[in-house]
Amino acid sequence: MKNIIIEKALKLDCGKEISNFPLAYETYGNLNEKKDNAILIFHALTGDQYASGINPITKKEGWWNYAVGPGKSFDTDKFFVICANVIGGCMGSYGPATIDPLTNKPIGTNFPVITINDMVNAQYNLLDYLKIEKLFAVAGGSMGGMQVLQFVSNFPNKAKVALPIACTASHSAQNIAFNELGRQAIMSDSNWKEGLYNEKSTIPDKGLAVARMAAHITYLSKQGLQEKFGRNLQERSDLKFGFDADFQIESYLRYQGSVFVDRFDANSYLYITRAMDYFDLTKQYGGNLSKAFKDTKTKFFIISFTSDWLYPTSENKDIVIALNAIGADVGFVEIKTDKGHDSFLLDVPDFLSTIKNYLNTTYSNIDERRI
Amino acid sequence: MKEEFKxxxxxxxxxxxxLDVGCGDGILMEYLLKNKVVDVRGLEISKEKVKRCLSKGLAVIEGDAENDLKQFPDLSFDYVILSQTLQAFMSPENVIENLLRVGKKVIVTIPNFGHWKVRLDLLLKGEMPVTKNLPYQWYNTPNLHMCTIQDFYNFCNNKRVNIYKSISLNGEKISNITTSNLKYKNLISELGIFLLEK
Structure with a gap:
């Protein structure tokens, strides 16, 4: 596993300072001689640095394998793709599951509350380490999209292109509510123990599984669920008049919950959802989102999905409007799909091909149009 | 239509x-980028066409002129172009007002309903005209508010909008429209191209 130790102190939004902390990352493709082909990808809530290929830890496909790889939307034959595990995460970066050398136990809830801003500032160190002066692009969906927005506002003109996908500039009450539901599920599991559970023995797996099940519903659309599962029964011909998983959708959700606890830390889930809830770029700039992108020369391409009710088109469009208000270079399209918020992770050909063509054309036009 | 672009x-x-309002596949945007050093943005209602534009790296946003022009600040563009779509809006009046708010100058092109072939269709056949430039039947046409070059002149006069330049296109023939030849040009032009300013 690739990682760097960030020695330089990082002042967090909560007021605390961290230093000498690990940041795990992965890269795909090669940095060219001109060093102008680097793309930094930010992952979403439960993602990690393994965007492409096979995740060596879970042995499953990387979370953005549809989009990142040779000949794909983020073509690793052409671009050098970098992806880091966010701080607060549990795939090698500094987070609540990190072992505290003093106690030899996970840091747990002694970990400071972090924000999207902190995540982005921590990852910036990676660019210094890799000696990348200017990125060709920053991209990400959902929480990854929030990081894109925060990144371009913190580091203006560090990236030529920005692709915030299915995200928002200001986390909505509905989204905070769903996150709270997940956190309560975890915290009401008796194994949670105020967050000081030991990873190796008893973990709040039931609570974490319920959190994942609830969240999973929000990633799909009603139509998508209906078409995929309808009222189909699970390996039975009749209702059993009990509380087993009679319906396929129940069985599916239970499965999603159970596999999730094997790869994700419950405390990380608390911290990262909190970071999302605290995200309000509009408020950071005194209620005027345009100010977040003042004087930007970055080319923006914003994408939303018709069936995404978690980060709906209207919230994505607010970003477009803020950018248009200051004459920024912005493209926007709403992709038609019934796959809900999850669309950005799935095989949605229109979405994948539009990004691919956009990046390839923009990259080859860079010199010509002096972007 | 190459001449129109020229x-x-x-x-x-x-x-x-x-800003190209109703930029379609972005052909005019590309033409302008090739022929002048300009910063061109597009607004387009069709998802398919927006995707094609973005695939070409063009800065196009999905939206419609009647709702989405609002988001652009006053005088934020040197030119706003509306090519052959004015007649398709619910309220061309509001759209023109918004174009003139957003752009320092506005370029509008309209298919001319005063062209002699159109007039002849209605006069002789007594049917709604179907021509090369206006190929739709009355029941499936997207064109809600057809007008003639004369109508557009009258509209601009009433709204106190200055017409800086007006050009007639008839096939490949490009000519100026003036107040003295207006009646004649209204009869022979397929397309009218206007440069407006508030």
């Missing part, structure tokens, strides 16, 4: 900021 392109001064 005329529009001639109207535009170099290094201008341009």
């Amino acid at each position: 005329v529009i392109s001639k109207f535009i001064e170099e290094k201008s900021r341009v």
Whole structure:
């Protein structure tokens, strides 16, 4: 596993300072001689640095394998793709599951509350380490999209292109509510123990599984669920008049919950959802989102999905409007799909091909149009 | 229509900021980028066409002029172009007002309903005209508010909008429209191209 130790102190939004902390990352493709082909990808809530290929830890496909790889939307034959595990995460970066050398136990809830801003500032160190002066692009969906927005506002003109996908500039009450539901599920599991559970023995797996099940519903659309599962029964011909998983959708959700606890830390889930809830770029700039992108020369391409009710088109469009208000270079399209918020992770050909063509054309036009 | 693009392109001064409203596949945007050093943005209602534009790296946003022009600040573009779509809006009046708010100058092209072939269709056949430039039947046409070059002149006069330049297109023939030849040009032009300013 690739990682760097960030020695330089990082002042967090909560007021605390961290230093000498690990940041795990992965890269795909090669940095060219001109060093102008680097793309930094930010992952979403439960993602990690393994965007492409096979995740060596879970042995499953990387979370953005549809989009990142040779000949794909983020073509690793052409671009050098970098992806880091966010701080607060549990795939090698500094987070609540990190072992505290003093106690030899996970840091747990002694970990400071972090924000999207902190995540982005921590990852910036990676660019210094890799000696990348200017990125060709920053991209990400959902929480990854929030990081894109925060990144371009913190580091203006560090990236030529920005692709915030299915995200928002200001986390909505509905989204905070769903996150709270997940956190309560975890915290009401008796194994949670105020967050000081030991990873190796008893973990709040039931609570974490319920959190994942609830969240999973929000990633799909009603139509998508209906078409995929309808009222189909699970390996039975009749209702059993009990509380087993009679319906396929129940069985599916239970499965999603159970596999999730094997790869994700419950405390990380608390911290990262909190970071999302605290995200309000509009408020950071005194209620005027345009100010977040003042004087930007970055080319923006914003994408939303018709069936995404978690980060709906209207919230994505607010970003477009803020950018248009200051004459920024912005493209926007709403992709038609019934796959809900999850669309950005799935095989949605229109979405994948539009990004691919956009990046390839923009990259080859860079010199010509002096972007 | 290449000639239309040529005329529009001639109207535009170099290094201008341009918004193409109803940019379609982005053909005019590409033409302008190739022929002048300009910063061109597009607004387009069709998802398919927006995707095609974005695939070409063009800065196009999905939206419609009647709702989405609002988001652009006053006078934020040197030129706003509306090519052959004015007649398709619910309220062309509001759209023109918004174009003139957003753009320092506005370029509007309209298919001319005063063309002699159109007049003849209605006069002789007693049917709604179907021509090369207006190929739809009355029941499936997207064109809600057809007008003639004369109508557009009257509209601009009433609204106190200055027509800086007006050009007639008839096939490949490009000519100026003046107040003295207006009646004649209204009879022979397929397309009218206007440079407006509030």
